[in-house]
Amino acid sequence: MAETPAERVLSVGGHDIGYPHGHLGHLTEAEETNLGLFKVYLEEKGLYKPGPPASHNDQTLLRFLRARKWSVEDAYGQFKDTEAWRQANHLDVLYDSIDVEAYEQTRRLYPQWTGRRDRRGIPLYLFQIRHLDSKTVAAYEKAAESTNVSKTQTDGSTPQRLLRLFALYENLTRFTQPLCTELPDRKHADTPITLSTNIVDVSHVSLRTFWNxxxxxxxxxxxxxxxYPETLDRIFIIGAPYFFSTVWGWVKRWFDPNTVSKIFILSAAEVKATLEEFIEPANIPKAYGGELAFEFFDAPNLDPKIKAAVTWENGHTGFPAGPAYWVPVDGGKRLACMAVGSQGGKERRERVCTLPVAFKPEEKVAAEAQPEAAVQSQEAPVAAPAEAAAVEAVASLSIADDKVASEMAEKVAAEAPEPQQDQKATAVPA
Structure with missing residues (x-):
């Protein structure tokens, strides 16, 4: 089959849609408007609370908007379904209580975080398909379906074996991406990391194995x-056999077109040069022409910048096996890594290390910079001109369903206070 070299991904209008475009801190005016409307719409439907703290951060909401091409109603539909699915399967309970060894058994069947990042600061994962032979997968699925390894139950339609997989996605979004977000040694340190870069090695895999x-x-x-929309960025497929065009015909239907456009099938001659465009040689595994000592199944070989940034606690010198996530401590100035899951039937809550907070959303920076008098002034009613501007923004917005825009405009108009004499308009941050 003809190989597809890596190239920049452009939208129809020629606008580069790759990171950081369309992400927090790098939104167009229309995208900013859609984000604001999405929050209002979700709040009306009881799916979002503005806080502080907000029930969902902006970078999470933006993932759904990007996935649905910035259509507020379409993003709402996917977000609503996801929230219902998460609640029905108790995803938070799953991640907090999953057996550590069961988690690790699952992790060994899926992409492994190398402990490194690409040139943009996005975490780098390696997946070698040849380890998923039919016997291994069948034995895993049989054990996973017969044993509940957490305190949660499925919704009846999501197989137990897949719930374990989603514990890994929770690790991506709640541990690895937040960790990479707080490392300021990247070009766009003002933008949170919500993606992953993947090397997928399909060498030494037969057509029969792919079929199974x-x-x-x-x-x-x-x-x-x-x-988990918009959590994948570049995917480099390496070692494609001659029959891979058949396999590719199946695979590309499993993803949305935007994700497919970021999947690159590399010939042996293209691997080293292409990977180096996106990844420093020090962070590319040696098997693919780089300098990193990392083999599939290895524990993450942590980036020296990560080691330098964290302060280890309780005897730890690295991240332990199993699930973990970050919680704010020291008044929000630092994040603490908490190892969770269960061992021997007992849930663990162990503090592993702390990390200084480097990323601060614009609204948080603005709030910290405002004097007390300015904060108090925000409590005054917003004057009519500001509301008129909001109505105008809603009216000019182009989204899939005009009904959404109409509902937003009616809401803004209904809530607008009566104009007051000699009152200056006060901007209220979103």
Whole structure:
């Protein structure tokens, strides 16, 4: 088959849609407007609370908007379905209580975080398909379906074996991406990391193996695309056999077109040069022409910048096996890594290290910079001119369903206070 070299991904209008475009801190005026409307719409539907703290951060909401091409109603539909799915399957309980060894068994079947990042600061994962032979997968699925390894139950339609997979997605969004976000040694340190870069090695895999894995991988990909949108960025497929055009015909239907456009099938001659365009040689595994000592199944080989940034606690010198996430401490100045999951039937809550907070959303920076008098002035009613501007923005917005824009305009107009004499308009941050 003809190989597809890596190239920049452009929208129809020629606008580069790759990171950081369309991400927090790098939004167009229309995208900013859609984000504001999305928050209002979700709040009306009881799916979002502005806080502080907000029930969902901006970078999460933006993932759904990007996935649905900035259509507020379409993004709402996917977000609503995801929230219902998460609640029905108790995803937070799953991640907090999953057995550590069961988690690790699952992790070894899916992409492994190398402990490194690409040139943009996005975490780098490696996936070697040859380790997923039919016997291994069948044995895993049988054990996973017969044993509940957490305190949660499925919704009846999501297989137990896939719930374990989603514990790994929770690790991506709640541990690895937040960690990479707080490392300021990247070009766009004002933008949170919500993606992952993946090297997918399909060498030494027969067509029969691909066929046997088809149902397993399709189910996982379909649910991941539905409930963890816009978490994949560049995907480099390496070692494609001669028959891969057949396999590619299946695979590309499992992803949305935007994700497919970021999947690059590399010939042996293209691997080293292409990977180096996106990844420093020090962070590319040696098997693919780089300098990193990392093999599939290894624990992450942590970036020296990560080691320098964290302060280890409780005897730790690295991140332990199993699930973990970050919680704010020291008045929000630092984040603490908490190792969770269960061992021997007992849930663990162990503080592993702390990390200084480097990323601060614009609204947080603005709030910290405002004097007390300015904060108090925000409590005054917003004058009519500001409301008129909001109505104008809603009216000019182009979204898939005009009904949404109409509802937003009616809401803004209904809530606008009566004009007051000699009152100056006061801007209220979103």
């Amino acid at each position: 894995l088809k149902a397993h991988m399709q189910a996982a990909s379909t649910l991941a695309t539905a409930h």
